[in-house]
Amino acid sequence: MTQPRYAYLGPSGTFTEAALLAMVDADEVEAVPMIDVPAALAAVRSGDVEFAVVAIENTVEGGVTATLDTLSRGEPLVILGEVVLPVSFELAVRPGTALADVTAVSAHSHGLNQCRRWLAETLPGAVQIAASSNAAAAEELAAGVAGFEAALAPPGLAARLGLEVLETGVADNAHAATRFVKIGRPAAVPPATGADKTTLSVCLPDDRAGALLAMLEQFAARGVNLSRIESRPRSDRPGEYSFSVDALAHIDEPRMAEALVGLKRTNPVVIFLGSYPAATGYPTPVASGTSEEDFADARAWVQGLRSGRH
Template identity: 40%
Template sequence: MHKIGYLGPRGTFSEEAALRHLGERKGETAGCSSIEEIFSGVAEGRFDEGIVPVENSIEGSVGAVLDLLAGPFDLAVRGEVLLPVCQSLMVRPGTRLDQVEKVFSHSQALAQCSRFLRRELPGALPVECSSTAAAAAKVAGSSRPWAALGPARAAAVYGLQVVVPAANDYPDNATRFWVLGREQVPCAAAHGYKTSIIFGLQDRPGALYAVLREFALRGINLTRIESRPAKKNLGNYVFFIDFLGSQGQPGVQEVLGGVASLTVGLKILGSYPAWNCAGTDAFASGGREASLTLAGLRRELDAVDARIAELLAQRTRLIDRVASLKQNEGNIRDPLREEQILSRVRQLSLTAGGDTELAEEVWRVILRHSVRRQASRLASGAAGNRQQALPQAP
């Protein structure tokens, strides 16, 4: 049975990425305590594949993964998974937000929510854990008023209650994972692939420019370029490049030949199916796109629904802040502003290839809800002010 190692324990974003990559294939996942354990597990044959985070849209690349690929492990990149990251704040049932003393999570999750923590929990102490799931388990096992940041799935696994569905400072947060194996994916001259390489450079002027020129001359698009210390002399670096194309394409073969002549220690990590907009890779499900099955489509719909729910919760919180800035119930409605919103939504839907009538209908419901919510909050605020203004009994 196909076995995939991931950075555990259960309930992490890494586990979710592993399950997405597994798709419809029969297999199992195994949690590891460190990234190096995943690498060694694949190299020694305990796992068929391993899945590791390689970069985050907010915090950048995961240096430990790049260093291990450039160093002692001779593994190939066989695929990628792009996972939206929503950090939820969770507590033991009955714990109020104003009671929270400490917030536990992985260092990257704490960094991704730093502004939220300073604004909403200024008195709570951030505490780093080995993973978001380990943080959830720690909070679940304590009687203290603590909180954890992590995927909402971790709350279900460890019996916690989500009090803030989306605590991210940036709503478009996403992490890219690499699928590692002992052998590269066989690839033909097909579109929809990426290729990843590592190389060093001779210490001479224009060395990096000469390499990049090979790609530019052949019209090959780079999707990432990064340098890491070579762990040798100060100022000695290795470079990582991802680009669109497969080793089976003649143009890619030409550029790799040119790069090999200009670099030191060129290592081709592999060509692999690029993660597409629907959230699938062509290698999942034994070469088929996972989303072409009913179960795969339902998983994609569930992921979209979860994102919609998170964004609606975020919009509602913004509406509450808008209401706090309005002085009376008479200025809640702004017909011109509402028409501008609807016009923009129709245009966005048209550009995205969606149903403009459906988009407008949904947004009219959202706008009506926003007006009712603002009216309710303003009314309760006015009632509170009147109560405070009543003369006190002597």
């Protein structure tokens, strides 16, 4: 039987590969490295792979815009699961290189941003060079073709590539973490677990005072808490924005389903990006009056009114 193919940001050794291996057994899948996030998601859309694992959010930089924008444009894709990994780096160099020799350092742009303060204090004169991934920067350095003397590499990769490590635990925030998601094509939604998220992209109907509040009230009125909301510019309407939202509920729950109905009625574009188990596994608190039983009782009461029962 053919193993499912998973696209991820390559080459081997990236944090994204580590996230993939935290989600699935390495012996049961074929991992396919990609040059960037859009390429990984395009491979799912084309059918070249069944799934992709991509970063969607980190605790330093917030949302990963390449993921948010690519998910909300083009053929539908959905999130099937998530994992959160701690993130810190090793400062890798070619053997014999001292810290004083480093005039340029490379990493993925998010990696550089996550170490901005450390780099300013430790390598104040070094040029920062963005790479397609942290692992790609380390590979270039090991191959001796790079225009830089150091790379911020995921832990363990330097030793594998024959590089030396000058510093470990490199990060501005010792508790930095990145959230990764598994992406697939739309199918039947997995059942609710009681500890779920629903991810959406919503475009407001017009640019007016109170439009965002009206959208948020669709959630608030039904007791649906949001764990993330951020604006993204609309490519088709300059000066206007869509909103990427993570709601702590599942589409099978009446409170989430009714919020979706309200959003669809009042907003021109609502893109459903999946209901899936949250990485924390903690049961989502349900406010009084918004449980499945509360909604069922209310519907039964209304039906009784229609039938003449008061």
